[in-house]
Amino acid sequence: MTVTPYIGLGFVLFSIGLFGVLTRRNTVGILMAIELMLNASNIVLVAFSRMHGNLGGQLFAFFTITVTVAEVAVGLAIVIQVFRLKKTIHADEITLLKG
Amino acid sequence: MWIFWLIAIPLVLFALGVVLSKNLFRSTIYLGATLVLTALIYLLLHAELLGFIQILLYTGGVATLLVFAIMLTQRIVGEDITQQSRGLVGGAIASLAVLLILFFFLGSSQLDFSVRPYPENLNLALGKNLFVTYVLPFEVLSVLLLAAIIGAIVMARRDR
Incomplete structure (x- = not known):
């Protein structure tokens, strides 16, 4: 058994996530696409961990999942706050920092 | 190996649904399905603990949070949030280019991709x-x- 298909699957998912980040206008949609990319990187980490017979990759994926959950919680809180302020969650229209 | 394809093909389809669906709520459901199928991939790779953590944290936590956020923003505005995409062609070209580069590196690498045993x-x-x-x-x-x-x-x- 080789891990090549698993790594390829991770690459495909990463590209799909990148496509979502580039094309979505909705901030929540962009967050979801970022989730997809992080998920893809986790698959590749676990596949390399299996390939080397070394548990470091699995543990790193474990840490990544935790950081991602924290990121989503704070990100969604920011989205809700910006939404209250601007009445929109379209990334193009949120120009609070534009001078 | 057939069980890998049985999981991987729906996984890619659901992921495409996440980035292409017009309805934001439907996107979230697809994302939940993607994350559960990823947990099954972890089980195939003998990462059982990680698979169950994935279901608990991602599917239980992240998907629920996303649904909360969508419901809240819909309630404040009082209308359904549809989402548009922009620059579909440019995005497709860029992500396909990244995909090609990644597969080029995978194809040209000298590594031995066969599995080595995990510790007892x-x-x-x-x-x-x-x-x-x-x-x-x-x-x-x-x-x-x-x-x-x-x-x-x-x-x-x-x-x-």
Whole structure:
């Protein structure tokens, strides 16, 4: 058994996530696409961990999942706050920092 | 190997649904399905603990949070949030280019991709790694989670 298909699957998912980040206008949609990319990187980490017979990759994926959950919680809180302020969650229209 | 394709093909289709669906709520459901199928991939790779953590944290936590956020923003505006995409052609070209580069590196690498055996008693080894070798990052993570909880509450509070 080789891990090549698993790594390829991770690459495909990463590209799909990148496509979502580039094309979505909705901030929540962009967050979801970022989730997809992080998920893809986790698959590749676990596949390399299996390939080397070394548990470091699995543990790193474990840490990544935790950081991602924290990121989503704070990100969604920011989205809700910006939404209250601007009445929109379209990334193009949120120009609070534009001078 | 057939069981891998049985999981991987729906996984890619659901992922496409996440980035292409017009309805934001439907996107979230597809994302939940993607994350559950990823957990099955982890099970295939003998990462059982990680698979169950994935279902608990991602599907239980992240998907629920996303549904909450969508419901809240819909209630404030009082209309369904549809989402448009822009620059579909440019996005497709860029992501396909990244995909091609990644597969080029995969194809031209000299590594031996065959599986080497995990240590005997996987869970014992995992626990030792987590609580002895990597105990400092583990503790830092717990502080990070606390900071994230407080940050989320402070950010999302209505009156300040």
